[in-house]
Amino acid sequence: MNELMVKLRFLIPTLPRAEKAVAQALLEKPELICLMTLAELARETDSSDASIIRFCRKMGYSGFSEMKQAFANALNDSSIMTVEEIHKEDSVLDNLQKVYKSNMQTLTDTILLADKEAYEEAVQVLLKAKSIHFFGTGDSAAVCQLFYFKFGRLGIPGSAQQDPVMQLMEASNLGPGDVAVIISYEGKSRTVLNAAKVADERGATIICITKMSKSPLLRLSDISLFIATSDVTVGKDIVARRVAEQMVIDALYLSVLVRSDKGYEKRLNSASKSFELNKIRGKGFK
Template sequence: MPVPAQPPHPGTLRAHLLAAAPGATASTARVLRVLLDDPAAAHLTVTDLAGRAGTSEATVVRTARSLGFAGYPQLRLALAAAGGAEPEEPVALLTGDLAEGGDLAAVVATLAALEREAVSATAGALDVAVLAAAADAVAAARVVDCYGVGVSALVARHADLGAARLGLLSRLRTEPHAALVSSALLRPGDVALAVSSSGRTREVLTAARQARERGATVLAITGSSTGPLARTADHVLVAAGRETAHRAGATAGRASALFLTDCLHVAVAQRLGGEAVTALRETYRAAGGRRGRTDGTR
């Protein structure tokens, strides 16, 4: 994890813990999980925390420093100020461990809690300066390529539709060979928007690297701030999400990634101004807006 310029405010500490988890090593991820799930985490000594996480004291210290703190004592103070990192919902609910044949209402509540947590964490950890720079690049682009496979293809499609509705030339490329062909023709000033929850999806990563080689600006929406895709990209938007026994990482971060594309969409629209307003109005009519319908329905 890249070290922040300064430690997070206690009010956004939980968001930063969640955002850091997807790109963390296995040992660091265990430390973060204890910090997230144990209401008494602020009272744990470095030895206690290391024991509960099944790792070394050195890993605990490194984790604290990777979050921007001078050391673990400073992280403990922030945890205490944040209320011990205690989640709003019961810990058992947020773990997402659903029993076979369990109550369906509990399943719905669990999924809703996980989605709220993921989006809230993503918003709390979002670097608005990075979002602004990404929006500047998209708004000025000759063409925007959107890459993604599997669950990430849904996010890429959402980004493509948003760009197209703003009047931008956007190309959705969710088939690996099509992404490679498209990225090979990009040039400086173009944008490649690459979506990968793991940050390691080979097809997406290959297309993003080729786009970078062609001089295009690479924008990544990913669950890993330290993965190969993040290292390839010029601008990185991190989607937080808690992976559980029944939700793989890509699924866990899907709502967060969609939220980030919406943030990007609005930021680009702000930069395009009246041009965006006109495009949105015309595409709304074309897609069946009230004044543009011809089938007699309302």
């Protein structure tokens, strides 16, 4: 399966829009081609039968059937974990194991989607940033708060507002040299899209972290970093996506920390010493 994923990632930059949509869908969920007919895959990816056939030939196959068989063989032979749904009769330990498998598969799939050039560009932008602001709603706001705290320890100005009006206010104060990191799984949240539009109008650089599919957020972003999910949760509460988002931002954060010549490590050590004030020292401490 890894060989097919590498081939897909290699081809994506050279593909026209319709064929690129097919490649991106298969990167995120390679089982799609095994479960769908040619017409169904065309509808799912908003492409056409002809576009998919052209894409199959660029992948080195004579047509859809041959490529479908190649994906089926790869999936059967791969070491990809089987992600199972959560059921009422499951024990807590059963659920723990299922969540573990889901998270591991999500992280593995997200790495397969990683574009080296996009990540390097994102790090370079963050290294030069005058300020870094995080925008997200719902549970993605919690991820924003975590990394605002992390980057804040380095002495980098920024924000992670949760109120929609406050997000618009922060976005309106951005300008060239400032960075807006937008976290939105679907890329369709009205709140973050409004903030992204304002930040874009002000000349800020926008980095988005989202799933690989068409969305309004991608059109507003300068750099797009994609996540994948293999989730076990009931309904639409896709908890595994937060694991991927945290991995992506942790990688950016650590890269900025070790590459910067602005003394971030020294600032981090200084902040850590300050945090010691919040720790109890001895029985008599009040």
